[in-house]
Amino acid sequence: MRVIRLLPRKADEMKKVSQRKTESSKQPLDPQIDHSVGLVQTNYFHFALPPNELILEGGEKLGPITVAYETYGKLNDQRSNAILILHALSGDAHAAGFHRREENPGWWNNMIGPGRAFDTNRYFIICSNVLGGCRGTTGPSSINPKTGKKYGLDFPIISISDMVNVQKHLIDHLEIDQLLSVAGGSMGGMQALEWLASYPDRVKGAVVIATAAKHSPQQIAFHEVGRQAIMADSHWKDGYYYGGHSPVKGLAVARMIGHITYMSEVSMAEKFGRRLSGNGKPHKFSIGFKVEEYLHNRGDHFVKRFDANSYLYITKAIDTFDVSRGRELYEVLRGNKAKVLVLSFKSDWLYPASQSKEIVKACKLAGVDTTYCEIDSTYGHDAFLLEVEEETHLIKHFLHKVSFEQGVIGEYEVREYAI
Amino acid sequence: MRVIRLLPRKADEMKKVSQRKTESSKQPLDPQIDHSVGLVQTNYFHFALPPNELILEGGEKLGPITVAYETYGKLNDQRSNAILILHALSGDAHAAGFHRREENPGWWNNMIGPGRAFDTNRYFIICSNVLGGCRGTTGPSSINPKTGKKYGLDFPIISISDMVNVQKHLIDHLEIDQLLSVAGGSMGGMQALEWLASYPDRVKGAVVIATAAKHSPQQIAFHEVGRQAIMADSHWKDGYYYGGHSPVKGLAVARMIGHITYMSEVSMAEKFGRRLSGNGKPHKFSIGFKVEEYLHNRGDHFVKRFDANSYLYITKAIDTFDVSRGRELYEVLRGNKAKVLVLSFKSDWLYPASQSKEIVKACKLAGVDTTYCEIDSTYGHDAFLLEVEEETHLIKHFLHKVSFEQGVIGEYEVREYAI
Numbered sequence: 001m002r003v004i005r006l007l008p009r010k011a012d013e014m015k016k017v018s019q020r021k022t023e024s025s026k027q028p029l030d031p032q033i034d035h036s037v038g039l040v041q042t043n044y045f046h047f048a049l050p051p052n053e054l055i056l057e058g059g060e061k062l063g064p065i066t067v068a069y070e071t072y073g074k075l076n077d078q079r080s081n082a083i084l085i086l087h088a089l090s091g092d093a094h095a096a097g098f099h100r101r102e103e104n105p106g107w108w109n110n111m112i113g114p115g116r117a118f119d120t121n122r123y124f125i126i127c128s129n130v131l132g133g134c135r136g137t138t139g140p141s142s143i144n145p146k147t148g149k150k151y152g153l154d155f156p157i158i159s160i161s162d163m164v165n166v167q168k169h170l171i172d173h174l175e176i177d178q179l180l181s182v183a184g185g186s187m188g189g190m191q192a193l194e195w196l197a198s199y200p201d202r203v204k205g206a207v208v209i210a211t212a213a214k215h216s217p218q219q220i221a222f223h224e225v226g227r228q229a230i231m232a233d234s235h236w237k238d239g240y241y242y243g244g245h246s247p248v249k250g251l252a253v254a255r256m257i258g259h260i261t262y263m264s265e266v267s268m269a270e271k272f273g274r275r276l277s278g279n280g281k282p283h284k285f286s287i288g289f290k291v292e293e294y295l296h297n298r299g300d301h302f303v304k305r306f307d308a309n310s311y312l313y314i315t316k317a318i319d320t321f322d323v324s325r326g327r328e329l330y331e332v333l334r335g336n337k338a339k340v341l342v343l344s345f346k347s348d349w350l351y352p353a354s355q356s357k358e359i360v361k362a363c364k365l366a367g368v369d370t371t372y373c374e375i376d377s378t379y380g381h382d383a384f385l386l387e388v389e390e391e392t393h394l395i396k397h398f399l400h401k402v403s404f405e406q407g408v409i410g411e412y413e414v415r416e417y418a419i
Numbered sequence: 420m421r422v423i424r425l426l427p428r429k430a431d432e433m434k435k436v437s438q439r440k441t442e443s444s445k446q447p448l449d450p451q452i453d454h455s456v457g458l459v460q461t462n463y464f465h466f467a468l469p470p471n472e473l474i475l476e477g478g479e480k481l482g483p484i485t486v487a488y489e490t491y492g493k494l495n496d497q498r499s500n501a502i503l504i505l506h507a508l509s510g511d512a513h514a515a516g517f518h519r520r521e522e523n524p525g526w527w528n529n530m531i532g533p534g535r536a537f538d539t540n541r542y543f544i545i546c547s548n549v550l551g552g553c554r555g556t557t558g559p560s561s562i563n564p565k566t567g568k569k570y571g572l573d574f575p576i577i578s579i580s581d582m583v584n585v586q587k588h589l590i591d592h593l594e595i596d597q598l599l600s601v602a603g604g605s606m607g608g609m610q611a612l613e614w615l616a617s618y619p620d621r622v623k624g625a626v627v628i629a630t631a632a633k634h635s636p637q638q639i640a641f642h643e644v645g646r647q648a649i650m651a652d653s654h655w656k657d658g659y660y661y662g663g664h665s666p667v668k669g670l671a672v673a674r675m676i677g678h679i680t681y682m683s684e685v686s687m688a689e690k691f692g693r694r695l696s697g698n699g700k701p702h703k704f705s706i707g708f709k710v711e712e713y714l715h716n717r718g719d720h721f722v723k724r725f726d727a728n729s730y731l732y733i734t735k736a737i738d739t740f741d742v743s744r745g746r747e748l749y750e751v752l753r754g755n756k757a758k759v760l761v762l763s764f765k766s767d768w769l770y771p772a773s774q775s776k777e778i779v780k781a782c783k784l785a786g787v788d789t790t791y792c793e794i795d796s797t798y799g800h801d802a803f804l805l806e807v808e809e810e811t812h813l814i815k816h817f818l819h820k821v822s823f824e825q826g827v828i829g830e831y832e833v834r835e836y837a838i
Binding site for chain 2: 153157214215216217218220221222224225227228229231232233234235249250252253256257260263265268269271272273274284285288289290291292295296299312316319320322349352
């Protein structure tokens with residue numbers, strides 16, 4: 001299945017598009033000068049302050065809660081142009097632009113900025129770190145006010161629904177009645193589905209990328225082995241390792257497993273083949289192949305920025321996620337007025353297109369206005385971070401369509417992007 | 420691609436076959452009474468005794484070497500009916516029958532016995548544990564004669580070629596000039612290919628199941644993460660853990676990763692779905708789903724019978740295996756007189772059919788008499804141990820064809836199996 005075209009295409013439009021595509025591939029956007037949101041900083045929102053607490057899906061209570069978030073662009077006077085970006089397992093609130101004295105931009109920088117897919121000239125973009133995370137929002141490495149120490153495994157079990165509930169509190173705090181759209185890939189796509197299911201009146205659109213309405217046993221299995229690798233690390237100490245050594249070896253193994261599933265056989269073959277690594281190490285089972293070196297580097301890099309307990313809590317939230325709670329998905333979505341864009345990638349074997357098609361089928365059965373595209377890519381699951389041009393094209397048009405329905409822009413602008 | 424038929428099929432033969440198939444599915448063979456090789460025991464062959472040593476592919480020397488092996492059936496007077504069975508990563512010499520006071524039969528029991536695929540009424544079946552293993556053949560957990568202690572990481576790096584060289588010494592010892600066939604799946608298939616390449620005059624046939632002529636980077640990556648899990652275990656102690664705690668947690672994680680790759684998405688969905696496990700454990704990240712329980716059980720079971728260092732050495736031998744040593748595969752096989760049967764399984768994503776087809780293509784280019792079948796199975800890589808009926812049918816006929824060429828049986832018997 002390919003793009004379901006939304007508007008008729010005219011011959012002269014096609015010509016214009018083809019010219020534009022050629023030009024843009026010759027003169028790529030310069031992220032530093034024209035299309036970056038530039039210097040940004042993280043904000044913090046606190047709620048569930050004493051005597052209040054947030055009641056979680058599992059029945060436990062949690063508070064106070066801090067939410068780390070960033071915003072790019074300007075909220076319009078009608079407060080109708082806000083888009084909430086939802087991050088994947090290892091993401092954070094820093095989706096775009098640069099932090100002072102840091103080299104790397106936000107994790108979806110090439111998708112967010114003036115003229116980009118999430119165009120900050122038009123939209124007010126919000127991204128927050130999820131509940132249970134370790135990048136500013138309350139999680140197992142936060143201080144437990146009851147003990148004065150870091151939570152560790154005293155942190156309650158959280159769900160994707162809890163993450164989205166916390167996001168809703170943030171949106172309330174920002175006095176945004178309705179989001180123009182929510183958008184995310186992988187676990188971010190699950191949150192987008194959860195927004196549709198739990199707060200149908202609060203979202204006008206949802207961009208759901210490379211995800212599933214619930215995990216298959218194979219997807220659960222990969223996560224479980226990662227969790228086992230962390231818990232097998234003697235430094236894990238039943239989750240109460242703060243202040244001592246962290247279970248970095250176990251976490252690195254978990255991340256390495258993840259990276260295998262994020263790439264495709266083809267992308268690995270193209271990137272590494274059976275080339276050898278020049279990295280000589282002391283013992284017999286040191287790195288031999290380039291692909292091993294890559295995995296080691298990714299693992300080593302990851303443990304510097306991520307908390308092992310957060311990895312446990314978040315992967316468990318993903319595995320137990322079932323947006324329809326055992327019901328038929330179309331029943332949950334019935335009557336939903338939001339427009340939905342579902343994207344999948346041909347070589348993504350972790351979240352195969354079949355799972356996206358199930359979402360699309362349920363949306364269609366529920367009468368939800370839905371567009372689907374399976375993008376031709378060899379990048380595997382990583383494609384959602386890499387296939388910028390294809391995604392930009394599809395998301396830009398989708399957001400214009402939703403904006404047009406909202407009366408934010410005129411018809412001409414919609415047609416311009418109907419390519 | 421399906422079976423390449425070897426002999427014309429007649430309508431009445433087909434009818435007979437179809438009847439037989441129905442009967443056999445109604446009245447399955449009784450392994451205990453009619454078709455088992457019964458009680459068996461492991462034998463030990465010692466070579467490379469002082470002052471001799473075996474020179475390994477990597478240039479290092481090793482000796483003395485013990486080889487654990489079993490045999491089933493009877494070697495004929497011409498010594499021309501011997502078949503060498505080659506085991507996979509975690510296999511051993513005990514391929515069929517029962518050991519005294521043990522409940523479980525050998526690992527390929529349903530394929531070896533009177534009337535079975537490897538018919539012990541006709542053939543003399545040999546199976547030995549590989550070099551580097553931990554089930555009777557010399558490996559890293561054997562005593563190093565130079566120190567009087569277990570080798571640990573002083574054991575030299577070994578290759579698939581070294582394993583096969585050791586097998587050749589065993590075959591020499593058994594005074595078998597030519598094997599009627601070698602046969603194996605997964606790593607066993609690699610050994611079969613290595614026999615073809617290194618000792619073309621010593622084999623008349625080769626059954627090559629669910630394997631590759633060399634590992635892809637994705638296959639290397641899965642192994643490497645398993646190795647990392649073992650080496651991340653604090654009990655591993657750079658490989659010198661004998662006498663103390665073994666790195667059982669790391670080894671269990673490695674095995675769990677393996678098991679994910681041995682099953683298919685479909686077989687996992689059929690076997691477990693998202694069903695929950697009843698197994699309540701103390702902390703939050705204990706087993707939740709059935710699929711997790713399965714992986715834990717497999718991991719726990721494995722560490723009782725397998726040595727972590729053997730896992731490192733053998734997986735490394737698999738990863739570095741390249742039967743053609745960088746040359747074109749067909750060049751290595753050119754002029755080979757052996758007949759080859761290549762089998763793959765549709766849902767096997769660890770050793771996909773495409774890798775088997777590369778082997779077939781090279782055999783065809785080299786002018787080797789080759790038959791190929793991609794068996795329709797949902798079991799993934801495990802299929803090679805589970806699709807007994809299909810394999811029996813194909814292998815029985817293949818072995819008859821090779822036997823016929825050898826003059827061991829008459830034409831009638833070949834045609835009987837040409838179904």
